[in-house]
Amino acid sequence: MLRIPCPYCGLRDEPEFTFGGPAHVARPPLTADDATWTDYLFGRDNPAGAHFERWSHAYGCGQWFNMVRNTLTHEIVAVYAMGEPKPTLSSS
Amino acid sequence: MRYSVWTLLGNAITGQQNWPAAWREGTLRRRYDVIVIGGGGHGLATAYYLAKNHGLRSIAVLERGWIGGGNSGRNTQVVRSNYFCSASSAFYDQSLKLYEELGRELNFNVMLSQRGLVWLAHSEHELEVSRRWCNAIRMNGVDSEMLTPEQIKHVVPPINLRGRLPIAGGFLQRRAGICRHDAVVWGYARAASALGVDIVQNCEVLGFDIVHGRVCGVRTSQGPVQADKIVMNVAGYSSHLARLAGLRLPITTMALQAMVTEPVKPVLDIVVVSASVHAYVSQSDRGEIVIGAGADAYNSYAQRGGLPQLRATIQAVLELFPSFSRLKLMRQWAGRVDVTPDTSPIMGLTPVDGLFVNCGWGTGGYKAIPAGGTTMAHTIATGRPHPLIAGFGLDRFRTGALINEDAAAGVAH
Numbered sequence: 423m424l425r426i427p428c429p430y431c432g433l434r435d436e437p438e439f440t441f442g443g444p445a446h447v448a449r450p451p452l453t454a455d456d457a458t459w460t461d462y463l464f465g466r467d468n469p470a471g472a473h474f475e476r477w478s479h480a481y482g483c484g485q486w487f488n489m490v491r492n493t494l495t496h497e498i499v500a501v502y503a504m505g506e507p508k509p510t511l512s513s514s
Numbered sequence: 515m516r517y518s519v520w521t522l523l524g525n526a527i528t529g530q531q532n533w534p535a536a537w538r539e540g541t542l543r544r545r546y547d548v549i550v551i552g553g554g555g556h557g558l559a560t561a562y563y564l565a566k567n568h569g570l571r572s573i574a575v576l577e578r579g580w581i582g583g584g585n586s587g588r589n590t591q592v593v594r595s596n597y598f599c600s601a602s603s604a605f606y607d608q609s610l611k612l613y614e615e616l617g618r619e620l621n622f623n624v625m626l627s628q629r630g631l632v633w634l635a636h637s638e639h640e641l642e643v644s645r646r647w648c649n650a651i652r653m654n655g656v657d658s659e660m661l662t663p664e665q666i667k668h669v670v671p672p673i674n675l676r677g678r679l680p681i682a683g684g685f686l687q688r689r690a691g692i693c694r695h696d697a698v699v700w701g702y703a704r705a706a707s708a709l710g711v712d713i714v715q716n717c718e719v720l721g722f723d724i725v726h727g728r729v730c731g732v733r734t735s736q737g738p739v740q741a742d743k744i745v746m747n748v749a750g751y752s753s754h755l756a757r758l759a760g761l762r763l764p765i766t767t768m769a770l771q772a773m774v775t776e777p778v779k780p781v782l783d784i785v786v787v788s789a790s791v792h793a794y795v796s797q798s799d800r801g802e803i804v805i806g807a808g809a810d811a812y813n814s815y816a817q818r819g820g821l822p823q824l825r826a827t828i829q830a831v832l833e834l835f836p837s838f839s840r841l842k843l844m845r846q847w848a849g850r851v852d853v854t855p856d857t858s859p860i861m862g863l864t865p866v867d868g869l870f871v872n873c874g875w876g877t878g879g880y881k882a883i884p885a886g887g888t889t890m891a892h893t894i895a896t897g898r899p900h901p902l903i904a905g906f907g908l909d910r911f912r913t914g915a916l917i918n919e920d921a922a923a924g925v926a927h
Contacts, residue, residue, distance in 0.1 A: 496816055
């Protein structure tokens with residue numbers, strides 16, 4: 423069970439949240455070639471380690487936010503608002 | 515050594531103490547014709563068919579841990595071919611046909627039990643989808659038949675037809691069933707080893723040697739090894755391994771969990787699947803009730819499942835089988851599954867010459883092991899995709915010809 427610190431409501435249990443996939447995925451311009459679009463639509467970093475991802479507190483305040491979570495340990499490293507730049511991580 | 519009733523009797527006289535090792539632990543040489551990365555079912559089957567069907571003799575299987583220690587030893591052992599899309603149907607039915615002959619092929623008892631598989635529908639709407647699905651399966655030439663709730667009760671006596679998850683009907687594939695997964699891994703390892711394949715455990719691939727867009731070897735924890743053809747079969751670690759070769763795959767690694775109860779007397783002689791509540795249920799030969807859950811929603815390499823998914827699965831299973839509520843859960847575990855956007859696997863060539871990929875099996879790669887092995891062996895030996903897997907190449911994400919197979923696991927990802 424993840425215990426997720428919602429930036430608006432505080433620490434809550436995993437079932438209150440919805441996972442929104444990777445964060446900071448930039449949409450390419452419409453003029454981009456097929457390879458760029460393929461990578462944007464389907465390519466995934468899928469790291470074994472720090473993962474930048476989006477979550478929604480669906481059964482709480484309903485707000486979206488970004489989170490850095492370690493996919494090997496499930497440790498939540500950082501929580502920050504949508505639109506903020508990627509935080510710099512001390513270790514990895 | 516060929517296993518037979520005579521070897522059984524002979525070893526009975528000496529108290530079963532003198533069986534030779536089933537397969538030979540390989541020592542890593544510096545050069546091979548083909549390197550297979552990943553010693554799970556798909557990797558070992560690919561190595562075996564490369565040796566048997568294509569006459570290659572210089573093959574290594576490199577396994578980071580121990581063979582069958584990943585998803586091949588963590589699945590719920592279900593084999594079936596009730597797929598919707600024609601490309602999937604042809605492939606998975608070929609796989610089931612190979613499973614039907616596998617014990618003889620490998621001279622190893624894989625304990626295939628074609629006990630049938632019932633796919634449940636819990637509402638009129640699900641029943642409509644099931645009818646369409648069942649008809650598509652039949653049109654593809656695979657056995658499938660609709661069942662009424664009463665017919666389901668007849669083949670699944672402990673099921674509760676009128677609980678919170680009422681049974682509106684379902685469909686049955688009689689040729690589906692379960693097959694001992696460790697035996698499949700060891701059967702392929704033994705048969706491949708007998709044909710000269712070097713199976714090297716505790717050997718992690720750390721990098722690729724790629725010259726002018728062509729792969730020529732790997733760097734491993736046991737030193738460098740050269741080969742002109744290399745295939746990756748590493749499931750949940752596919753993104754990581756492919757990145758070492760400069761590739762970015764459309765894969766998300768998630769945790770998929772399963773569990774077994776304490777063993778009880780025979781109560782369920784068929785596999786029951788409820789797709790809408792994420793549950794696969796069967797009874798093993800030892801008597802344990804084996805339950806497969808849906809994948810956790812988020813990226814995970816942790817090989818442990820989340821509690822919310824576990825709870826949801828158990829709640830649903832107890833709703834379907836109230837009599838199981840007194841059973842103790844003995845073990846629960848999870849595998850790292852490699853899920854693609856269209857839930858179909860990725861098999862075939864990559865943009866790097868000589869480097870092949872077999873991944874993206876997500877929650878359902880076990881049933882595909884024999885066909886995955888034969889078709890990938892063909893693809894590697896000839897350099898062209900086998901016709902059965904031509905549609906499953908990495909390139910489909912660029913062309914848009916996706917094979918959107920919700921039936922891959924039958925559960926939402």
